[in-house]
Amino acid sequence: MSDSEKFVPKPEEIVSTPGADMLVSHTTLTTTTIPPTTQAEIELSGVVQVSERTQARRENWRLILRRPAFIIGVFIVLVWTVCAIFGDRITPHSPLDYRSIPHLSPRASFPFGTDEQGRDVLSRVMAGSRDVIKVAPMGALLGVFLGVIVGMVMGYFGGWLDNVLSRIVEAFLALPVLLVALLAVTTLGSSSGVVIGVVAALFTPVVARTVRAAVLAERDLDYVTSAKLRGESSAFVMFKEILPNVSGPIIVELTVRIGYAVFTVATLSFLGAGPQPPSPDWGAQVSEAFRVISAGIWWTTFFPAAAIASLVIAVNLIADSVQSVLEAS
Amino acid sequence: MGRYLLRRLASAVVTLWLLATIVFLIVNVIPGDVGRRVLGPFALKEDVARFNHQIGTDRPLINQYFTSIRRLFTLDFGDSYQTQAAVSKIIFPALFRSGKLALLAFVITIPISIAAGIFAARRQDKVADRVVVNTGLATSSIPEFVTAAVLMSIFCVHWKLGHVFANPPAGTSVFGQLPYLITPALAMVIAYFGYIARMSRAGVIQGLQSDYARTASMKGLSGGQVMRRHILRNALAPTITVISVQVGYLFGGIIGVEKVFNYAGLGSTMLSAVVSKDVPVLQGAVLLVGIVYMVSTLLADVLIAFLNPRVRLERSR
Numbered sequence: 001m002s003d004s005e006k007f008v009p010k011p012e013e014i015v016s017t018p019g020a021d022m023l024v025s026h027t028t029l030t031t032t033t034i035p036p037t038t039q040a041e042i043e044l045s046g047v048v049q050v051s052e053r054t055q056a057r058r059e060n061w062r063l064i065l066r067r068p069a070f071i072i073g074v075f076i077v078l079v080w081t082v083c084a085i086f087g088d089r090i091t092p093h094s095p096l097d098y099r100s101i102p103h104l105s106p107r108a109s110f111p112f113g114t115d116e117q118g119r120d121v122l123s124r125v126m127a128g129s130r131d132v133i134k135v136a137p138m139g140a141l142l143g144v145f146l147g148v149i150v151g152m153v154m155g156y157f158g159g160w161l162d163n164v165l166s167r168i169v170e171a172f173l174a175l176p177v178l179l180v181a182l183l184a185v186t187t188l189g190s191s192s193g194v195v196i197g198v199v200a201a202l203f204t205p206v207v208a209r210t211v212r213a214a215v216l217a218e219r220d221l222d223y224v225t226s227a228k229l230r231g232e233s234s235a236f237v238m239f240k241e242i243l244p245n246v247s248g249p250i251i252v253e254l255t256v257r258i259g260y261a262v263f264t265v266a267t268l269s270f271l272g273a274g275p276q277p278p279s280p281d282w283g284a285q286v287s288e289a290f291r292v293i294s295a296g297i298w299w300t301t302f303f304p305a306a307a308i309a310s311l312v313i314a315v316n317l318i319a320d321s322v323q324s325v326l327e328a329s
Numbered sequence: 330m331g332r333y334l335l336r337r338l339a340s341a342v343v344t345l346w347l348l349a350t351i352v353f354l355i356v357n358v359i360p361g362d363v364g365r366r367v368l369g370p371f372a373l374k375e376d377v378a379r380f381n382h383q384i385g386t387d388r389p390l391i392n393q394y395f396t397s398i399r400r401l402f403t404l405d406f407g408d409s410y411q412t413q414a415a416v417s418k419i420i421f422p423a424l425f426r427s428g429k430l431a432l433l434a435f436v437i438t439i440p441i442s443i444a445a446g447i448f449a450a451r452r453q454d455k456v457a458d459r460v461v462v463n464t465g466l467a468t469s470s471i472p473e474f475v476t477a478a479v480l481m482s483i484f485c486v487h488w489k490l491g492h493v494f495a496n497p498p499a500g501t502s503v504f505g506q507l508p509y510l511i512t513p514a515l516a517m518v519i520a521y522f523g524y525i526a527r528m529s530r531a532g533v534i535q536g537l538q539s540d541y542a543r544t545a546s547m548k549g550l551s552g553g554q555v556m557r558r559h560i561l562r563n564a565l566a567p568t569i570t571v572i573s574v575q576v577g578y579l580f581g582g583i584i585g586v587e588k589v590f591n592y593a594g595l596g597s598t599m600l601s602a603v604v605s606k607d608v609p610v611l612q613g614a615v616l617l618v619g620i621v622y623m624v625s626t627l628l629a630d631v632l633i634a635f636l637n638p639r640v641r642l643e644r645s646r
Contacts, residue, residue, distance in 0.1 A: 170340075171347030174622050178581030179599065179615050184355050186603045186611070259470055267472045267585055271600060290478045290589055294493045298482040305475040316470040 053244070063325045073317030080311055083126040084133035091123035095280045103297050113299040115289060121300055125307050128280035131269065132311065135192050136261035139199030143261075144254045146200060147207025152238045154208060155215025165208070172205035177260075178267055185273040195268060199261050210253050214246040248326045255319035262315055266308045282308045337630055341623045348619045349401045353394055356608050367410045367606065384410065384609075397612070406613030411605050416613040420598060424617060427587070427594030430495075431579055433510050434517035435572075442522045443568065446529030447556065453534055461526060469523025474585030477516035481589060484512050495590035513590045520582055521575050528571045532564030539563075566633045573629030577622035 064070050088095055093110075100118040104110055112121035154162045154169075184198045218224060219242070227237045268274055269283030277284060282304040289300035364380040365372070381387040384407070385396065400406050406416035442465075449461040468476070485491045491512035497505065536542055537560060545555045584596035591597075595614055602610040 167340075167343055168347055171344045171351060174344055174348055174577060174619050174626075175351065175615070176577055176581035176618055176622075178584060179618060180351075180355065182584075182599070182603050183352070183611055183615060186606065187356060263470065263472050267474060267582075270472070270474050270585060271588065272604070286474065286478055287588075290481070293478065293482045294486055296486060298486070301478050302482065305478050308475050309471045312470045312472070313467050316466055320466060 151211025
């Protein structure tokens with residue numbers, strides 16, 4: 001760093017740059033390796049970009065909040081979240097109370113009817129949201145977190161590392177998600193932790209691919225080169241410089257992945273790899289009840305199935321709104 | 330073209346090898362006594378040891394790994410833990426039955442969704458377009474087993490149009506099997522319609538706005554001719570890719586559909602293998618699905634190269 005010291009900008013030079021008076025404190029904090037004028041210019045453009053970014057973010061929020069699809073989606077998700085949080089404290093009956101007459105069709109006292117053990121279907125549907133609401137977003141979040149790291153590394157370093165990781169990602173993409181999840185849950189057990197881990201592991205390569213593509217577009221831009229010339233560490237360049245600029249695709253990916261996670265978790269629990277009876281869960285409820293459809297008893301299957309559909313569609317409405325707003329900007 | 334194909338094939342082989350490795354790792358992640366797990370806690374020690382020796386799980390992991398890789402290329406996946414029958418004798422007939430269902434689903438889905446995509450693209454941002462796009466988005470995001478259960482209660486129970494059990498009796502003619510297979514196939518049609526329609530819509534919109542489409546209509550071609558000769562050729566490439574990728578998803582979603590309709594396909598085979606912890610069957614089935622997926626994406630890439638000489642030339646360089 002010895003020969004870089006002669007490049008340290010003198011304060012008056014910076015102040016003389018138009019509009020740079022607000023930068024002084026910031027500039028003096030950074031160690032610099034670049035001639036003064038360039039440094040000031042970079043810092044200046046950096047600050048302008050930040051304020052533009054905040055403005056753009058506010059504008060995006062305004063655009064998103066104006067979309068009815070987003071509002072409807074958020075409303076449905078909120079309803080199920082409330083059901084998940086309060087569970088049997090707000091259900092009309094206890095979800096485990098089997099003292100009513102079995103297979104009552106929907107009526108005033110049981111709006112969704114009762115199941116084969118005389119339990120209230122409405123209460124079970126309300127309480128059954130808990131597992132999906134908890135597990136799906138956590139799996140998606142963890143998957144996106146890991147995917148961002150892997151994708152960053154792939155896109156930023158490139159070379160043989162990128163080649164090897166790309167092959168592995170491709171192999172993962174060839175795996176049918178549900179099958180591998182089923183395989184993993186079979187060998188590891190079906191606790192929520194395992195389901196979260198499996199969902200995250202399966203989503204990591206997909207997210208990594210998206211992030212890699214976004215990073216590739218940024219890698220050779222001037223701000224990255226100048227950060228490297230400034231002597232910043234790779235981790236700093238990746239996560240402090242590039243990451244804010246690829247946050248759009250990452251947010252889109254997160255919302256889309258939550259939708260897929262709900263889909264995967266519901267299907268896994270339908271196939272028997274989720275909360276075990278008698279605890280209420282949508283997928284498990286459908287799995288217990290669908291065999292009596294042929295006898296005309298449709299409500300025990302229909303209402304939990306509709307609950308799954310409503311949550312998945314709601315998450316996708318949100319994802320779609322976020323995507324169209326962020327991609328248009 | 331030949332070199333492009335060769336390179337594509339080589340990368341498919343590498344991917345399959347990685348796939349087999351991933352599956353091997355998942356299956357062997359828990360160190361444990363397979364014989365004990367299959368035979369139960371009350372089996373005699375000698376029986377467990379004999380069983381482990383018979384199926385080869387007492388050998389070092391590295392040997393087992395090489396065996397499982399060799400099996401991938403010889404398509405001999407060993408014997409089922411449960412029935413002792415050869416895995417290939419179990420999974421290939423099951424794949425054939427699932428293939429029938431999938432084929433019926435795709436035969437219905439592909440023309441409908443491409444037509445819907447063109448229809449929506451021509452009315453971009455009008456009400457009809459919104460309806461197609463949003464319906465597709467909603468239906469493709471619902472899990473297949475949900476659609477299957479709802480369709481079953483409406484089609485098979487309320488209207489009595491199809492059979493609740495999708496297995497046709499042995500010896501039923503091809504057309505006689507239709508009433509059995511149509512409802513589960515419809516559940517899959519509903520699930521895959523959205524993606525394909527969206528993709529072809531996007532492709533056609535891009536084509537409609539392009540210079541070559543304007544040139545073609547200015548030199549006097551009718552709308553239909555421009556669509557068929559110029560736009561579709563370009564618009565279909567991403568659509569074909571999406572369809573080939575769907576083949577992979579299909580074998581995930583088909584498990585739920587087959588369970589609802591009690592259909593004896595690959596999905597049900599995998600599910601019962603999961604329940605009985607029959608690892609060789611499961612491993613074989615997952616690898617088989619991987620191979621099917623590889624072949625279908627390979628075919629799609631060849632088809633795209635065939636349709637579009639630019640891709641062909643660019644990639645062989």
